Amino acid sequence: MAPNKADTRAVVVGAGITGLSAALLLARKDIQVQVLETESVPGGLLAPVNFEGFELDRGSHRVHPESHPLLVELTREAEWQSQLRAGCLLLNGRQLSYPLDPIRFVAGLGVKTTASMAFGWLRRPDALKQTLNWESDRKEVGDDEGFEDFIVRRVGESAYRQFYEPYARKVWGIEPKDLSQTVAKQRVSTSNPAQSILRKTEKRFLYPKEGMASLIQLLRKKVEEAGGEVQLGSSFDVQSTNGAPVFYTGHLGDLTETSTLNHRGLYLLYVSLPEHAIGETDTWYVPESHYWFGRVSQPARFSDALSRPGERTLCIEIPEGTWGPDEDFVRQSATLMSQLTDAGIVQRKTEPLRVSQVFLPRVYPMYTRGWVKEQRRVLKEAASKQSIYPCGRQGLFLHCNMDQAVATASAAVEHWSSGGDALSWVDKCREFADFRVRD
Secondary structure (H helix, E strand, O other): OOOOOOOOEEEEEOOEHHHHHHHHHHHOOOOEEEEEEOOOOOEHHHOOEEEOOEEEOOOOOOEOOOOOOHHHHHOHHHOEEEEEOOEEEEEOOEEEEEOOOHHHHHHHHOHHHHHHHHHHHHOOOOHHHHHHOHHHHHHOOOOOOOHHHHHHHHHOHHHHHHHHHHHHHHHHOOOHHHEOOOHHHHOOOOOOHHHHHHOOOOOEEEEEOOOOHHHHHHHHHHHHHOOOEEEEOOOOOHHHHOOOOEEEOOOHHHHOOOOOOOEEEEEEEEEEEEHHHEOOOOEEEOOOOOOOOOEEEOHHHOOHHHOEOOEEEEEEEEEOOOOOOOOOOOOOHHHHHHHHHHOOOEOOOOOOOEEEEEEEEEEEEOOEOOHHHHHHHHHHHHHHHOOEEEOHHHHOOOOOOHHHHHHHHHHHHHHHHOOOOHHHHHHHHHHHHHOOOOO
């Protein structure tokens, strides 16, 4: 049953990419929309960071050709540009072209290391069957065996130690055995590891000319032009909604005082360097634990609008891990520069022109074993109390791409507008567990 004619008002909590997309989709259905954002600026994880006169992204964001098309459809005016990928995976002191291909994978790792990994995989019981069942096994989390056992049983000890363990420790800062098996898909590996190497990967990406923050500006303008209202610095109070449906994109754990859903944060270091010190790579992926950073990107390689003659900027992502939220990496910039040089990211010894730090406190969902049950419990508890439709990365406690987050907003709006209630939305949300982080 569709909403009554009287149901012409809706509240959207959060003015990030998910919330503004939900608001625009609602406004197009002639729903009076009120967007509440607690921060003084809209955008959430896509809010800009001002550095050297540029509005830079909070980390490395891009849209892949295989992404859900709705995001680009809603923001066609953003001057999306198609860019050739030039990524690099740092492993064992070697730089591997990324996305991976079989020949460069073997050449980069070396025959001995590759043979060791292959032997470790082959000696596992039912190795081929378990690898082929990677996706379906990961989704069956009723009995969550944990990240470490899940990986080792499918690809062997050598591959686990080489690829999976270091990055898991770096990002989450806890023992891998305490992580959920779902992490094997949602972050550390984008899919079955064999497919990651063997599949044909599109080597281009889409990026808005003026950066991701331009998408927020565009969507906000469209919402307001459609009659919606965006209130910044406004907290969400369920009592003030007067029975209107709520499309919630805030943190899921904030909907109940008893939630155990937690996050780890992310440090962003923006470093300005002389142009000659950096090559043409757009993004470096660094799983090994002896480097602080997990990913480094070069905004100028995403769009010419983010560069100036003679200088280049690096965005360095350091997961909170075991550091805690109060580390000052600017004071340790000499060590950081030494690591960047050792990794071959900075190609010659040089001094940074400027260094700035931002800390994002709630970025990586802590997917400890049993998180799925807790997520569903919180969703059901919230739905039993009010007409609330959580969506997006934060609202559903997901680790997903921005296009996937927008897809959940669309699904929530369509579910409600076709007469679906909040409790049935909880059941529908299970399908989003199949989202795969793309990079």
